[in-house]
Amino acid sequence: MSSFPNSPRLQKGALIGLDPINPLASIIVFQYNPETLSRTLRARTTPASGGAGGGAAPGEAMRLSGPPEESIQLQVVLDATDQMEKADPITAQLGIHPQLASLEMLLYPKSAMVIANEVLMQAGVIEVIPPEAPLAILVWGVKRVLPVRLSGFTINEEMFDPNLNPIHAKVSLDLNVLSYHDLGLLSPGGGLFMAHQLIKEGMATINGVSAGVSAAGNFSASFSI
Numbered sequence: 666m667s668s669f670p671n672s673p674r675l676q677k678g679a680l681i682g683l684d685p686i687n688p689l690a691s692i693i694v695f696q697y698n699p700e701t702l703s704r705t706l707r708a709r710t711t712p713a714s715g716g717a718g719g720g721a722a723p724g725e726a727m728r729l730s731g732p733p734e735e736s737i738q739l740q741v742v743l744d745a746t747d748q749m750e751k752a753d754p755i756t757a758q759l760g761i762h763p764q765l766a767s768l769e770m771l772l773y774p775k776s777a778m779v780i781a782n783e784v785l786m787q788a789g790v791i792e793v794i795p796p797e798a799p800l801a802i803l804v805w806g807v808k809r810v811l812p813v814r815l816s817g818f819t820i821n822e823e824m825f826d827p828n829l830n831p832i833h834a835k836v837s838l839d840l841n842v843l844s845y846h847d848l849g850l851l852s853p854g855g856g857l858f859m860a861h862q863l864i865k866e867g868m869a870t871i872n873g874v875s876a877g878v879s880a881a882g883n884f885s886a887s888f889s890i
Contacts, residue, residue: 709846
């Protein structure tokens with residue numbers, strides 16, 4: 666039976682780690698989109714003047730040093746039922762271990778870099794640069810594509826196969842949005858955030874125009890009565 670032809674095509678959210686060494690290691694397309702997404706924004710203000718009052722210098726209270734600090738919390742469900750019904754051989758052998766590993770690799774330093782740094786330290790190199798995590802991109806529709814840092818997550822594995830592979834889990838993700846203030850405007854991540862800000866400014870302008878037209882209509886109607 667075919668689906669209703671006018672039903673909207675569901676866009677899948679995703680978390681993508683940009684890792685040039687292993688580009689396939691951290692691509693997580695959400696099997697089911699989370700029902701809720703919680704966002705917290707805090708203004709990024711200029712430093713205090715250091716005066717006796719401890720506040721900003723006179724006339725500087727409204728200065729912004731950059732875009733707001735934003736954190737995002739969402740819960741992702743991973744389930745192997747569909748793949749097991751299709752007799753997927755990877756799922757039969759590993760359950761959802763690969764999906765969980767892709768998420769976890771966003772927090773792990775690359776093993777090759779860890780080994781290379783250990784060799785350098787054993788060779789007497791004094792200053793060894795810590796390895797960087799891959800830049801993560803949260804894709805939540807075409808209007809929200811954001812560079813983020815995965816600050817942590819909680820995994821609740823709820824069902825297992827006979828080999829104790831997890832086959833159902835809920836993962837609560839804590840993300841910090843990275844802006845051009847953090848990454849630099851000319852970096853790929855900084856440019857991506859600037860594009861996001863420009864889209865947001867455009868939508869705010871649309872809202873202002875719509876609100877202005879509505880207010881003008883109400884004003885006109887009040888005088889015509």
